[in-house]
Amino acid sequence: MNRTFDIAVIGATSLVGEALLELLDEREFPVGKLTALACDEAIGQVASFRERNLRVRALDAFDLTDVALVFVLEPLAPAQRARIEAAGCALVDLSGAPGSAPCVAAQANPQALVGRQVRAPLPAVVALRRVTLTACLAVSAHGREGIEELARQTAQLLNARPLEPGLFGRQIAFNLLAASGAEEDGHAVDERRLAGELREVLALPELPVAATCVQAPVFFGDSLAVSLQCAAPVDLEAVERCLDAAPGVERIEAGDWPTAVGDAVGQESVYVGRLRRGLHDPCQLDLWIVSDNVRKGAALNAVQLAELLLNPRP
Amino acid sequence: MNRTFDIAVIGATSLVGEALLELLDEREFPVGKLTALACDEAIGQVASFRERNLRVRALDAFDLTDVALVFVLEPLAPAQRARIEAAGCALVDLSGAPGSAPCVAAQANPQALVGRQVRAPLPAVVALRRVTLTACLAVSAHGREGIEELARQTAQLLNARPLEPGLFGRQIAFNLLAASGAEEDGHAVDERRLAGELREVLALPELPVAATCVQAPVFFGDSLAVSLQCAAPVDLEAVERCLDAAPGVERIEAGDWPTAVGDAVGQESVYVGRLRRGLHDPCQLDLWIVSDNVRKGAALNAVQLAELLLNPRP
Numbered sequence: 001m002n003r004t005f006d007i008a009v010i011g012a013t014s015l016v017g018e019a020l021l022e023l024l025d026e027r028e029f030p031v032g033k034l035t036a037l038a039c040d041e042a043i044g045q046v047a048s049f050r051e052r053n054l055r056v057r058a059l060d061a062f063d064l065t066d067v068a069l070v071f072v073l074e075p076l077a078p079a080q081r082a083r084i085e086a087a088g089c090a091l092v093d094l095s096g097a098p099g100s101a102p103c104v105a106a107q108a109n110p111q112a113l114v115g116r117q118v119r120a121p122l123p124a125v126v127a128l129r130r131v132t133l134t135a136c137l138a139v140s141a142h143g144r145e146g147i148e149e150l151a152r153q154t155a156q157l158l159n160a161r162p163l164e165p166g167l168f169g170r171q172i173a174f175n176l177l178a179a180s181g182a183e184e185d186g187h188a189v190d191e192r193r194l195a196g197e198l199r200e201v202l203a204l205p206e207l208p209v210a211a212t213c214v215q216a217p218v219f220f221g222d223s224l225a226v227s228l229q230c231a232a233p234v235d236l237e238a239v240e241r242c243l244d245a246a247p248g249v250e251r252i253e254a255g256d257w258p259t260a261v262g263d264a265v266g267q268e269s270v271y272v273g274r275l276r277r278g279l280h281d282p283c284q285l286d287l288w289i290v291s292d293n294v295r296k297g298a299a300l301n302a303v304q305l306a307e308l309l310l311n312p313r314p
Numbered sequence: 315m316n317r318t319f320d321i322a323v324i325g326a327t328s329l330v331g332e333a334l335l336e337l338l339d340e341r342e343f344p345v346g347k348l349t350a351l352a353c354d355e356a357i358g359q360v361a362s363f364r365e366r367n368l369r370v371r372a373l374d375a376f377d378l379t380d381v382a383l384v385f386v387l388e389p390l391a392p393a394q395r396a397r398i399e400a401a402g403c404a405l406v407d408l409s410g411a412p413g414s415a416p417c418v419a420a421q422a423n424p425q426a427l428v429g430r431q432v433r434a435p436l437p438a439v440v441a442l443r444r445v446t447l448t449a450c451l452a453v454s455a456h457g458r459e460g461i462e463e464l465a466r467q468t469a470q471l472l473n474a475r476p477l478e479p480g481l482f483g484r485q486i487a488f489n490l491l492a493a494s495g496a497e498e499d500g501h502a503v504d505e506r507r508l509a510g511e512l513r514e515v516l517a518l519p520e521l522p523v524a525a526t527c528v529q530a531p532v533f534f535g536d537s538l539a540v541s542l543q544c545a546a547p548v549d550l551e552a553v554e555r556c557l558d559a560a561p562g563v564e565r566i567e568a569g570d571w572p573t574a575v576g577d578a579v580g581q582e583s584v585y586v587g588r589l590r591r592g593l594h595d596p597c598q599l600d601l602w603i604v605s606d607n608v609r610k611g612a613a614l615n616a617v618q619l620a621e622l623l624l625n626p627r628p
Contacts, residue, residue: 130595134448134539136490136528150488151472158469174464175575176450176530176537178588178602186568186590186600195593208594212539212602214450216490217531223490225448225526254500261489274492276500279509280522281444286500288492288526 004032005310006066008089010059011073012036012047014143016094019299020071021049023268027303030310037062039080064089069306090309092302120201121246125238126285127231131198131209136176136216136223137190138260138293142167147219154217168215177215188213221260222297224289233282236275243272251275257288264290268300318346319624320380322403324373325387326350326361328457330408333613334385335363337582341617344624351376353394378403383620404623406616434515435560439552440599441545445512445523450490450530450537451504452574452607456481461533468531482529491529502527535574536611538603547596550589557586565589571602578604582614 007024011017013036024031036047036054047054059080064070064087072084072093084091122128139146149166153173156163163171170177179188195209216223243251252258252273263271270291278284291297321338325331327350338345350361350368361368373394378384378401386398386407398405436442453460463480467487470477477485484491493502509523530537557565566572566587577585584605592598605611 132446132524132541134526136450136530154468155472158465158472170573171575174532175535175573176532177573178537178539178571183569185593186588187593192593208592208598210446210541210592210595210598210600212448212541212588212600214537214539216450218488218490221489223492223528225492225528227446227524227526255497257492259484259489259491261485274500274526278522278524279499279501279506281524284522284524286524286526 004030005068006033006035007031007069007071008035008037008062008064008067009047009071009073010037010039010076011042011071011095012049012054013038013042013045013056014073015140015147015294016143016298016302017047017071017073019295020073020302021047023295023299023303025050027307029303029307032068033066035062035067039074039076069310071302071306090306092305092309094298094302120203121242121249122228122239123202123204125242126228126234128202128204128207128228129231129283130229131202131207131226132229133194133198133210133224133226134212134214135190135194136214136218136225138216138218138220138222139172140220140294141222141297150217150219172215173217175217179213179215218260220265220292220294222264222291222293223260226287226289227278228285228287229281230283230285234277234285236277236285239275239285243275258290260290260292264292264296266295267292268296270296318344319382320347320349321345321383321385322349322351322376322378322381323361323385323387324351324353324390325356325385325409326363326368327352327356327359327370328387329454329461329608330457330612330616331361331385331387333609334387334616335361337609337613337617339364341621343617343621346382347380349376349381353388353390383624385616385620404620406619406623408612408616435556435563436542436553437516437518439556440542440548442516442518442521442542443545443597444543445516445521445540446543447508447512447524447538447540448526448528449504449508450528450532450539452530452532452534452536453486454534454608455536455611464531464533486529486531488531490531493527493529532574534579534606534608536578536605536607537574540601540603541592542599542601543595544597544599548591548599550591550599553589553599557589572604574604574606578606578610580609581606582610584610 009017034049036056037059038056039059042056043058045056067089070084070089070091072095075095139150145167150172157173165171182189190213191211194211198209199205199207243249248269250269250271257273258271272287272289274288276286323331348363350370351373352370353373356370357372359370381403384398384403384405386409389409453464459481464486471487479485496503504527505525508525512523513519513521557563562583564583564585571587572585586601586603588602590600
């Protein structure tokens with residue numbers, strides 16, 4: 001990429017926004033002019049990019065004509081979205097439910113982009129028949145509010161003060177919540193999204209997926225217990241070689257295992273450990289995956305998508 | 315039961331010991347003389363039973379001749395166990411790995427006792443083919459040490475002091491640990507035990523079970539995300555009726571769900587919620603289960619086993 005692109009970030013002062021600006025810098029994204037925008041009380045706040053302070057401006061008063069790419073990190077009104085699209089900007093949208101993958105709206109085929117960007121390595125060595133997973137999610141998926149709520153509740157409980165649940169409506173400190181967000185046929189929005197993304201990433205649109213999303217009392221980093229059913233007995237060594245060769249994946253050797261806080265937070269890699277064949281079924285592969293939900297789970301995906309959008313390879 | 319039985323509790327001042335003594339009282343167990351015993355620094359401490367204080371005595375110096383039943387809540391040396399057995403005492407042993415079900419040594423067939431005691435209701439309405447579960451376990455499975463470690467780490471982190479991991483060897487506060495205890499072929503001791511217990515409780519000795527045990531930053535109460543594969547499409551209403559009729563089970567209606575802290579802790583029931591058919595497979599049943607690991611998970615099972623041991627029905 002020799003030319004540069006003018007970029008706007010809507011929600012630059014959010015947790016994901018901060019990680020996004022860091023990554024745009026670290027990955028030497030060809031940023032021309034960067035504008036921090038917002039629709040809410042963040043207007044007037046200050047974001048930081050390449051050691052310069054950026055005053056956050058109001059989206060509705062900003063002329064998008066010269067902007068090539070807009071990162072959307074907070075929910076927009078339909079009229080606001082329409083205005084961005086009418087201005088001809090490419091869009092990387094992370095404003096969906098917490099923990100959701102970015103959605104791309106651009107001239108290119110977004111499905112193909114997503115498929116090319118996140119290429120799950122395992123289908124090359126195991127024929128997947130079913131995925132069952134429990135995802136224990138960090139409160140930072142709910143932004144600073146989630147972090148403040150967990151910290152506040154924890155301090156109240158440690159100081160034996162009465163608990164006043166806020167954001168999550170229940171005690172999240174020293175507890176686990178079985179769901180977050182609305183449900184449909186008993187499946188939470190996050191669970192449907194996760195199952196759909198997994199099918200997409202694995203390029204297996206018919207794969208049965210069972211996902212349970214649990215809100216954990218963890219500030220940063222998601223932890224997933226995953227069980228895969230395969231068509232044939234699992235060759236563990238082949239799986240290990242495959243993961244070792246996969247970009248963005250760090251495999252932890254047997255006997256040790258990664259944790260969200262100890263390994264993943266602040267990193268771009270996904271950490272995989274506790275690889276084991278099923279206790280009662282050699283065609284089953286169980287594993288444990290941790291990743292930084294803000295940096296890897298949202299911001300990095302957004303930047304990688306933007307890179308593909310602006311420089312699509314054939 | 316008209317007669318009473320002299321009972322000894324080894325480890326009466328532990329968390330499980332306290333819950334056990336409470337339950338013996340609440341359930342009007344026919345206790346004659348109750349003696350609190352220990353092999354370690356708990357000797358000389360005070361336990362409480364039916365509003366009376368009991369000084370903890372040394373096991374090795376205590377004459378077991380008149381004792382009908384011994385609850386074992388802490389690990390014993392082989393010679394100590396042999397002495398109890400030689401004295402002809404019935405034994406309810408909870409000293410195994412954290413979270414383990416009690417093991418019974420008695421004249422009766424222990425397998426049959428266990429099978430009769432915990433009768434899992436679901437096999438009556440669904441033909442199970444496979445169980446996959448993630449068990450998020452409370453630190454109190456490690457006794458007071460586990461509780462103190464989580465509280466200490468949490469306070470250190472909230473006060474921005476450097477963390478010094480103790481019992482778990484890692485940061486457990488605001489984090490999740492993928493395993494506890496030694497592993498064999500990648501499966502932790504807890505996971506093997508849980509899978510074995512489940513097969514026993516379901517009376518399905520060949521059922522494939524995949525279990526992941528996660529150490530959660532929760533003081534009390536275990537939370538399980540469970541996915542069941544069945545032989546036929548799941549009749550959700552029949553499952554609900556079956557759970558509603560099962561003793562010791564509280565079903566939470568759709569739209570709400572139980573949590574360990576909010577519902578289970580301090581209760582004898584197991585709480586079940588988020589019942590749903592698989593998102594992509596009508597033969598799958600997903601659910602969320604919480605229970606009090608100390609009271610229900612250990613102490614109540616022990617008392618129920620003791621009731622059966624001393625008054626076996628045909």
